[in-house]
Amino acid sequence: MYSYTEFDEQFLAERNAQFRAQVERRIDGSLTEDEFKPLRLMNGLYLQLHAYMLRVAIPYGTLSSRQMRKLADIAERWDRGYGHFTTRQNIQYNWPELRDVPDMLDALAEVNLHAIQTSGNTIRNVTADHFAGAAADEVADPRPVAELIRQWSTDHPEFQFLPRKFKIAVTGAEADRAVIKAHDIGLRIVERDGEIGYEVVVGGGLGRTPMIGKVLNDFVSQDDLLPYLEAIVSVYNLLGRRDNKYKARIKITVHENGIDDIRARVEERFALIRPRFTGVDQQMLARIEADFAAPAFKSAPTAPYDRAREQYPAFRAWADTNLAAHRNPDYAIVTISLKAHGKTPGDATAAQMRLMADLAKRYGHDELRISHEQNVILPHVHKGDLPSVYSALQAEGLGTANVGLISDIIACPGMDYCALATARSIPIAQDIATRFDELKLEHDVGPLKIKISGCINACGHHHVGHIGILGLDRAGVENYQITLGGDGTETATIGERAGPGFSADDIVPAVERLVMAYLDRREDREETFLQTYRRLGLAPFKAALYPQDQADAA
């Protein structure tokens, strides 16, 4: 893993000292809120409905056990004993007090973490495939280049006041687990004639105007990547709209000007700035790559895994849903579900964080990942250790066997915390998960992604949920709109709106009708909800959602 250089440490120490002084000046009245707000946002500090919220960046979702333990300590000492992992692979603390925040930032700095550029119109935390470095289907580990981009974009003087926020995601595999087509820039590592390069996708995004990104360049070589990215962000910085916040993201710039026009401008800018990149970035990348060298995988018998599968149905169910193929056949990638039925998606207590850190240290080559689906991953676990890992997880309420199933719901904080929300998300997620747990149906239903956002900004990725739920305020009442057929993978699709919304009381039965309609109509157990939807289209699901309309028409 990357560990800070002296330069990184000094930069962060100075920045934290600056912010400490800014907080002091706010408290003693020297700074007004108007003056202080942009400063606190630059350091990840929001003011939400009930309290401040500190959003901490977890670069490309990678943590060591030491970092995870520190996140637990911070949750206990300065928050309410838990943290919330987000769809951007970050962690949010919901209850810090203003006076404590500088101490929290210093504590984070001890383990090479910070909250810089987790807000504001800057390049945000670079996200990546949470199976990076472990997945069986990977061309190359996306984290070294993600780290290079983090260093390039952090405090980049040209890009501190972009028209709007800017999000970059990287994957090294054909299967897209990082939703790269819904990012301002999505990068996919590709190999062409033995050379590693990047497919560059631009102009994706969710929110008010959801768009699937378009390929700007199908192969940018490794040494051209940073100048190429800089050219894209420069073009956007000049061309992006500053007159209307809702038209300010690069997806609108691409949409209004056309991908060919953007490409021509980027090429022109690239030609101008390319000579300034003398290769230092490539030397840095080489050093970073060494930091991400694969762990020394062990050779040991995998028989304990096979035995446990045979003997314990609960372990087998968990293994079937929560494990993914590792590139070393004796290993597995473990997804720890933060979606226990009825609990808040993405929340982990300090005790749970410590357990996950301990397991990573003992069984997982000291690595953890946070997924955009709000779960925690142990990317490298030897199969022989899986039974021990599972029983330890179970003891701390982390053994839920539901990854990829209907109760593995993405939900934004919604109006329980967020000042922008128009409705709550968390209770809807809790109710759906609880209901399907009662029905004991979810393993029969199979892969089904439900994603819930509490406002049009779509932090809960509802547009790319197989079933998407959007919470709105309709005449002073919470109302939930359903979209169907969305997909956040390499076959990215924006979901289709099904029709009028449902009240908070009616939304869970509506989802249940959808699932029953799927079970009735699927060709066999192998056909997933999304496949059935693609085969049949909206009509049968619409009929299930609005039975009254059918009755009225008859």
Place this chain on the structure above:
Amino acid sequence: MPKPFTPKVVTANALLEGDVIYQTATGWTRDLAEAEVLTDEADAELRLIDAMQQQDKVVGAYLADMKIDGGRPRPTHFREDFRATGPSNYTHGKQERI
């Protein structure tokens, strides 16, 4: 015809804790029941200006709509309901003290 003025309270977040607070005749309270209910539009504007000037104590002051129920202010919108109690997934925030 202009819409009739409906009852309001001045609300904000406390600078240090971030907690939801309400203006009283003499200062601030964390409890909506103790808030000063404003029924006159001109008076409400003045009270809001007064609140906005207290930069060293409060952040983001605004007027929130209320109805009067048993002599006490009650939110007319669910957002203010949540602000007055706390999140629904944990017993954190104001509801801890109720």
